[in-house]
Amino acid sequence: MPSKLHVIITSTRPGRVGPAVAKWFHGYAQKHGGFDATLVDLAEFNLPVFNEPMHPRMQKYEHAHTKAWSESVKSADAYAFVIPEYNYNPPPSFFNALNYVYNEWNYKVAGFISYGGVSGGLRSAQVARSMATTMKLVTPPEGVPVPAVGTLLDDKKEFKANDAIELSAKTLLDEMVKWDSALKTLR
Structure with missing residues (x-):
């Protein structure tokens, strides 16, 4: 049985491109077969700026939004973060989501599907x-x-990958499967 991969849309702003890119990658990951892939939209968790009184390592969460996020993160073995570039950085929602929990992330593999302008979100x-x-x-x-993500959206705002992007996706997933297998012993 394959490990569970969460494909996480990290942008939460209105009008975002992330869902289109994530939907494509989710479908690609399912066809790849190395993981049982689930699409996760960070916006649905509605996480405010970190507001838990205890350090996340303690796992003594008081808020329903934190408990729901913790369960989601804990249920996966691997993560594919679909991440835009905002001023050379990930969106604040990415940092906030990572900081909400700690132990739930430990000893798992994470890959990045980055998008943006000419740099493709690499920064x-x-x-x-x-x-x-x-x-x-x-x-x-x-x-x-x-790169140039806007040029890869069709009239319906659906993402259409080219051959280079698909090859990158295959290479990333192949590596993630290897790392996931090795990390199982630490989990």
């Missing part, structure tokens, strides 16, 4: 990797950069 993904490793997530160097 954002690099900053995100630094934060993710603090949570004891393993982040392989492979990723899926999506």
Whole structure:
């Protein structure tokens, strides 16, 4: 039975492109077969700026939104963060979501599907990797950069990947499967 992968839409702003890119990657991950993939929209958790009185390591959550987020994160073995680039960084919602819980992230693999303009969100993904490793997530160097994301949306605002993006997705998922297998013993 394959491990569970959460494909997480990290942007929460109105008019975001993330859901279109995430829907494509989710479908690609399902076809790949290395994981049992689930699409997760961070916006649905409606997390305010971190407001728990206890440190996340304690796992003594008081708020329903934190408990729901904790259960979601805990239920996955791996994560694919679909992440835009805002001023060379991930969106604040990404940082906030990572900070809400701690133990739930530990010893799991995380990949990045980044999107933006000419850089394909690579600067954002690099900053995100630094934060993710603090949570004891393993982040392989492979990723899926999506440059000029707006040109890859059709008339219905659905994302259409090109061959290079699909090859990047396959490479990332292949690596994530290897890391997931190795990390199981630590979990």
